[in-house]
Amino acid sequence: MTNSLDSLILGAGISGLSLAYTLKQDGRRILLCDRQPRVGGNITTGSAEGFIWEEGPTSFSPTPELLKLAVDVGLEQELVLADRRLPRYVYWQGQLQPVPMSPPAAITSELLTLQGKLRALRGALGFVAPAMGSQLSAQGGEETVAQFFQRHLGSEVTQRLVAPFVSGVYAGDRISSGRYC
Ligand SMILES: Cc1cc2nc3c(=O)[nH]c(=O)nc-3n(C[C@H](O)[C@H](O)[C@H](O)COP(=O)(O)OP(=O)(O)OC[C@H]3O[C@@H](n4cnc5c(N)ncnc54)[C@H](O)[C@@H]3O)c2cc1C
Structure with missing residues (x-):
């Protein structure tokens, strides 16, 4: 019984990770699994020979929920906000x-x-x-x-x-x- 879980989450992309974080904040006992040996799912950052690049998402719409999550997990200083008025x-x-x-x-x-x-x-x-x-x-x-x-x-x-x-x-x-x- 001491090893029992409240939730098993399959998939450690941003969806699974956010869910795991939210449930953990509620004090739930969770296990997060992924079929790959790393977390992030589509979110992949590559690096080699001094270069760093994104292979998946590079930007997101800064909704209040996402900004709150970024701040809660300690990524506030990493956020780079673009000027919405910049032309494309x-x-x-x-x-x-x-x-x-x-x-x-x-x-x-x-x-x-x-x-x-x-x-x-x-x-x-x-x-x-x-x-x-x-x-x-x-x-x-x-x-x-x-x-x-x-x-x-x-x-x-x-x-x-x-x-x-x-x-x-x-x-x-x-x-x-x-x-x-
Ligand atoms: C090239 C690219 C560029 C993108 N650019 C942007 C962008 O700029 N801005 C933006 O907002 N969005 C972007 N997106 C979309 C965004 O990346 C995805 O919507 C988001 O990452 C999906 O997250 P997810 O957790 O729902 O799914 P995923 O990231 O797909 O994660 C699912 C996870 O579940 C795992 N899994 C699947 N089946 C099983 C199983 N049976 N058992 C265990 N684990 C399993 C997978 O290995 C994976 O890790 C982009 C996507 C791509 C591919």
């Missing part, structure tokens, strides 16, 4: 183009053609074709990210705004082949 750019046709962050900026943006803007506006107003087709059936009814955005906002938004974001996160260009899901 997409390198397009030989130059950095600001990502439109507001409707007026979207109208004047040189990242999209007039045709691309009108196509996106049509989707933004709700004129969106339903998802269907033999390809979708072959995919078990699940759309890829590329298919979803093409259907809603058109191919220009997909290629020039969505693809840079997704490939930036996943360091790949699989969205352009429509395979990303």
Whole structure:
């Protein structure tokens, strides 16, 4: 009985770790297990020859809950907060183009053609074709990210705004082949 547990947590990614921390604060007896010989799950930091890099997440939205957790576990001094107003750019046709962050900026943006803007506006107003087709059936009814955005906002938004974001996160260009899901 002295070895009994209140909770067994499988998976020591950020979800399992946060849960373990919360339950431990309540005085629960827990055991946290992972099939890998390390904790963190997707959160992986590599280092070699004096360099250090992230192989998974590099940023997060600073919600009150996450900030509280970071402070509670003693990471307050490690937090690097970015300025929300900083512009984002997409390198397009030989130059950095600001990502439109507001409707007026979207109208004047040189990242999209007039045709691309009108196509996106049509989707933004709700004129969106339903998802269907033999390809979708072959995919078990699940759309890829590329298919979803093409259907809603058109191919220009997909290629020039969505693809840079997704490939930036996943360091790949699989969205352009429509395979990303
Ligand atoms: C390349 C990349 C970049 C990302 N960038 C960001 C970012 O910038 N910002 C952001 O907010 N999010 C980002 N994400 C998403 C974020 O990393 C994940 O949402 C988050 O890490 C998921 O955490 P999790 O604990 O739910 O799952 P995971 O991290 O997947 O952890 C699950 C754990 O469970 C273990 N496990 C699975 N099955 C078993 C089993 N049967 N028995 C025991 N253990 C098991 C696994 O080994 C793993 O350690 C990124 C993801 C990737 C892949």
